[in-house]
Amino acid sequence: MIQDQKSKKGAVTGLLFIAIVLLLVVLLENLSAILPAGSVPAVLMPTSQLFTVLKKGAVYSLVAVSMNLLNGFTGLFSLGQAGFMLLGAYTYAILTVPVSAKDTVYYLYGGSAVNFSLPDLFGGVDTPAGLILGVLLAILLGGCVAALFAYLIGLPVLRLKSDYLAIATLGFAEIIRAIFQWQPLGPVTNGANMITQIPTFNNFNITDANGTVILRLSTFFPFLIAIICIVVIVMLINSSYGRAFKAIREDEIAAEAMGINLAKHKMLSFCISSFFAGVGGALFAMFVNNAQAKVYTSTMTYEILLIVVIGGIGSISGSCLATFLYVACAEWWLRFLDSATTFASPTAPNRIAFMVIFAVVVIGGSALLIHRERRGSNQVWKQTLVGLVAILLLGWLAWFAATGELTLPLLRTGFRMVAFSIIIMVVVLFFRQGMLGDKEFSDILFARRRNAGKEATK
Amino acid sequence: MLKIDELKVRYGGIEAVKGITFEVPERQIVTLIGANGAGKSTTLRTIAGLVKPAHGRIHLQGEDITGLSPDRIVSKGITMVPEGRHVFPDLxxxxxxxxxxYLRHDDLEDDIKWVYDLFPRLKERSWQAAGTLSGGEQQMLAVGRALMSRPKIMMMDEPSLGLAPIVVKGIFDIIREINKQGVTILLVEQNANMALKTADRGYVLETGRITLTGSGQELLTNEDVKKAYLGT
Structure with missing residues (x-):
């Protein structure tokens, strides 16, 4: 009884939180229109990186959570996420290219073999009904196609365990990618060319008769879909099915002895995870305005895996948090690593950003290392060494700040990825738990209340 | 209640159980004792459906349950406490x-209360991760977890494994208590002394065959059993 009340309270808090997030997103997106012209900071303009990050973050967090459902909660290590995203993206794109645009999009193949378009069936992309129904239906079908393929591939593959499952699913994703680029399938998949002219997030902006935007909803839409899907996943995890998934993760022998049908539940988890990856793929196609097979490489799966590991395997809120952090770093904050920057002006924003990040990394890293050594044996020289290196690095930073002009030696295209590789190594070596471990954000926030609950049950 | 006829189980070419026949009457405690590799655990795993028999039939209350899947067998009312406890450590x-x-869809409130009454220690630790419990508490949890399916027969594989004598005594007291409340028990044990003292009926297994049968008391005083398993 106590449990029911608690979960009801949690649900209300959760819904409230979601409503606030959605409201904030709408508000943030439309601030540029509300604020008097001229006083709008660059970051809030509709073309700002901020909104790219938010949109991509919403899409990726859904995919990351779907991967977490499989890897973190069911203990099945699958690397097929990009393949299922591809299926979702292509299903969405093929079904939503307007009939009038088919000839231009598929010009190499003399038109498309799919001679209808879902939005057109409901009155076209320009009508609200056609847009909303057509797009939602296409997204849903994208998920279903991904789930169907997951079922078929799962029949042989789910007998495998750990590494072997990862290899098989990775192979599956690569095969799917090759098949979708295959020339004879051109009339459907447009071969190796991208399918363009599909409805995107921007179609959801509400415009007046002249085409001026009245209300921007292009960030709101991916947030809404992603949040709905994540809520469904959370509800699944908290249901008895979710408990069975966790039981399989913890101990297959015991789970089977408790009457949990291993094959059935693994398949269920695999298909559901793939369904949401497919939905994520459809959203991703909307985000990049096209569907093209060569985008969905294993690199994309690794990106998602990186997010899941950093956020904490088995933590939904960790995955969401890590997604936005990762996407913001990759698309925005760490961009300066990709160009050989000369920090000429002492007040250049990227210079300040660099100095802050550098100082935080050095101080945080050394403090952590010294702390770890303290917990171990009392090897003073190690602590001293770490301290000295940290002081040297900080000294260099101070000198750099004082002289004001320096071209960093290593920065060039692709260095961002080196930085990410180092980050994941550090995470795996020192923070294997990730940011939140297998806890949820609410667990940490309401830790005291939960402890009080523990006392009460005694 | 549970009838095993001519059961044979093979792992590849090796025959682990070579045709055993025994019966577990309702509301009794029956024990299978024997050395390592005698086929005790295999027998339990076969009854639970985790291993498919090569030959023979298993009947529960007259109904043939041979070769059913583990989840079907649990829903028929047979549950197993696996060897080495196997609790879910992070839950x-x-x-x-x-x-x-898991397979029940009715209200669990009464059963949780029942298990907590049997094992007050578990109630204290309700919110604790199972992996942080002591060995004895984990064994209690494994038994409690098995009881949650409201079994007709509970099969236990070496509940005394790796536990201190005083804890073992506690576990066996609980087994008797559970049995008094109406659950039939099939017990596999290395600790022949404790098992035979508790059991109404015992079977001695040697390399896949039943070599001796009798009530618990008879076997306790049997010279061969004494020599081989009781060390007296």
Whole structure:
């Protein structure tokens, strides 16, 4: 009884939180229109990186959570996420290219073999009904196609365990990618060319008769879909099915002895995870305005895996948090690593950003290392060494700040990825738990209340 | 209640159980004792459906359950406490118990209360991760979890494994208590002394065959059993 009340309270808090997030997103997106012209900071303009990050973050967090459902909660290590995203993206794109645009999009193949378009069936992309129904239906079908393929591939593959499952699913994703680029399938998949002219997030902006935007909803839409899907996943995890998934993760022998049908539940988890990856793929196609097979490489799966590991395997809120952090770093904050920057002006924003990040990394890293050594044996020289290196690095930073002009030696295209590789190594070596471990954000926030609950049950 | 006829189980070319026949009457405690590799655990795993028999039939209350899948067998009312406890380490005690009742869809409130009354220690540790419990507490949890499916027969594989004598005594007291409340028990043990003292009926297994049968008391005083298993 106590449990029911608690979960009801949690649900209300959760819904409230979601409503606030959605409201904030709408508000943030439309601030540029509300604020008097001229006083709008660059970051809030509709073309700002901020909104790219938010949109991509919403899409990726859904995919990351779907991967977490499989890897973190069911203990099945699958690397097929990009393949299922591809299926979702292509299903969405093929079904939503307007009939009038088919000839231009598929010009190499003399038109498309799919001679209808879902939005057109409901009155076209320009009508609200056609847009909303057509797009939602296409997204849903994208998920279903991904789930169907997951079922078929799962029949042989789910007998495998750990590494072997990862290899098989990775192979599956690569095969799917090759098949979708295959020339004879051109009339459907447009071969190796991208399918363009599909409805995107921007179609959801509400415009007046002249085409001026009245209300921007292009960030709101991916947030809404992603949040709905994540809520469904959370509800699944908290249901008895979710408990069975966790039981399989913890101990297959015991789970089977408790009457949990291993094959059935693994398949269920695999298909559901793939369904949401497919939905994520459809959203991703909307985000990049096209569907093209060569985008969905294993690199994309690794990106998602990186997010899941950093956020904490088995933590939904960790995955969401890590997604936005990762996407913001990759698309925005760490961009300066990709160009050989000369920090000429002492007040250049990227210079300040660099100095802050550098100082935080050095101080945080050394403090952590010294702390770890303290917990171990009392090897003073190690602590001293770490301290000295940290002081040297900080000294260099101070000198750099004082002289004001320096071209960093290593920065060039692709260095961002080196930085990410180092980050994941550090995470795996020192923070294997990730940011939140297998806890949820609410667990940490309401830790005291939960402890009080523990006392009460005694 | 549970009848095993001419059961044979093979692992590849090796025949682990070579045709055994025995019976577990309702509301009794029956024990299988024997050395390592005698086929005790294999017998239990076969009854639970985790291993498919090569030959022979298993009947529960007259119904043939040979070769059914493990989840079907649990829903028929046979549940197993696996050897080495196998609790779900990162789940809380309460979650562990709820998984025990996975195949049931009715209200669990009474059963959780029943298990907590049997094992007050578990109630204290309701929110604790099962992996942080002591060995004895984990064994209690494994038993409690099995009881949550409201079994007709509970099969236990070496409940005394790796536990201190005083804890073992506690576990066997609980087994008797559970039996008094109406659950039939099939017990596999290395600790022949404790098992035979508790059991109404005992079977001695040697390399896949039943070599001796009798009531618990008879076997305790049997010279061969004394020599081979009781060390007196």
């Amino acid at each position: 809380t005690v309460l979650e562990n118990l709820k998984i025990g009742a």
